[in-house]
Amino acid sequence: MKIETMREGHLAALAALEKVCFSEPWSEQSLREELDNPAALFLVAEGEAGEVLGYVGCQTVLDEGYITNVAADPAARRQGVGRTLVAALLESARARALSFVTLEVRVSNAPAIALYEQAGFRPVGTRRNYYSAPCEDALLMTRDL
Numbered sequence: 001m002k003i004e005t006m007r008e009g010h011l012a013a014l015a016a017l018e019k020v021c022f023s024e025p026w027s028e029q030s031l032r033e034e035l036d037n038p039a040a041l042f043l044v045a046e047g048e049a050g051e052v053l054g055y056v057g058c059q060t061v062l063d064e065g066y067i068t069n070v071a072a073d074p075a076a077r078r079q080g081v082g083r084t085l086v087a088a089l090l091e092s093a094r095a096r097a098l099s100f101v102t103l104e105v106r107v108s109n110a111p112a113i114a115l116y117e118q119a120g121f122r123p124v125g126t127r128r129n130y131y132s133a134p135c136e137d138a139l140l141m142t143r144d145l
Contacts, residue, residue, distance in 0.1 A: 001045050001046065001047060001048075001053060001080075001081065001084060002045070002046050003043050003044070003045055003046075003084065003085065003088040004043070004044050004046055005042070005043060005044070006031070006034065006035065006042035006043065006044050006055065006057075007035070007044075008032075008035065010044050010052060010055070011028050011031050011032055011035075012028060013051075013052035014026075014028075014031050014044070014052060014055055014071075015027060015028035015031060017052060017054070017055070017071050017073060018031075018069070018071065020073070020074060021071040021072075021074075022069070022071070023131075023132075023133040023134070024132070024133055026069065034057065037059075039059055039060045039061065040057065040058070040059060040060075041057070041058040041059075041060060041065070041089065041092055041093070041096070042055060042056070042057045042058070043055060043056050043085055043088050043089055043092065045072075045076075045081050045084060045085050047076070052073065053072065053073050053076040053079075053081045054070070054071050054072035054073055054076060054081040054082060054085055055069070055070075055071055055085065056069065056070045056071075056085040056086060056088075056089045057069045057070075058089055058093070058101065060093075060096065060098060063097060063098050063099040064098060064099060064100060064101075064102070065089075065093045065096075065098045065100065065101035065102070066101075066102055066103070067089070067101060067102070067103035070082055070085060070086065070103075070112070070115075072085075082112075082115050083115060083118070083119070086115065086116070086119045087119065089101070090119065090120075090143065090145070093145055094145050098145055099144070099145060100142050100143060100144045100145055101121075101142070101143050101145065102124075102140065102141065102142040102143075103116065103121070103140075103141055103142075104127060104130055104138035104139070104140055104141075105138060105139050105141060106131055106136050106137075106138060106139075107126070107136060107137045107138065107139050108136060113139060113141075116141050116143075117141075119143065120143045121141040121142060121143040122141060122142060122143070123139055123140070123141055124140050124141065124142045125139075125140040126138065126139060126140065127140055
């Protein structure tokens with residue numbers, strides 16, 4: 001697996017992955033807009049044949065990072081894709097001199113919460129009814145850099 005910065009050639013696969021992974025997926029156009037956004041940091045995990053295994057997206061504001069999405073192809077889960085993407089994102093965040101990175105995760109998503117805890121994120125709060133389809137609270141997690 002290799003980690004690449006998101007590029008035009010990834011967009012269709014990422015939009016398809018969004019539809020598989022999320023109840024409110026980002027469109028291909030929404031992802032495309034991030035290509036030219038200097039505040040965006042989007043990384044893609046590619047397999048040996050160049051196939052998209054997953055991706056992570058982050059928005060930056062001053063010295064703060066806000067993870068928007070972490071997605072792994074269901075066929076590639078439990079193979080370290082998410083862990084590798086989050087680690088690469090944290091490395092890139094440090095290189096950009098960010099002070100911290102934060103994210104929201106569904107309170108019911110135990111595998112994702114465990115992944116983030118292993119990466120050094122800690123729970124810092126709850127956002128009530130943050131998610132829809134279905135309605136659910138979000139656990140707010142932060143990793144200081």
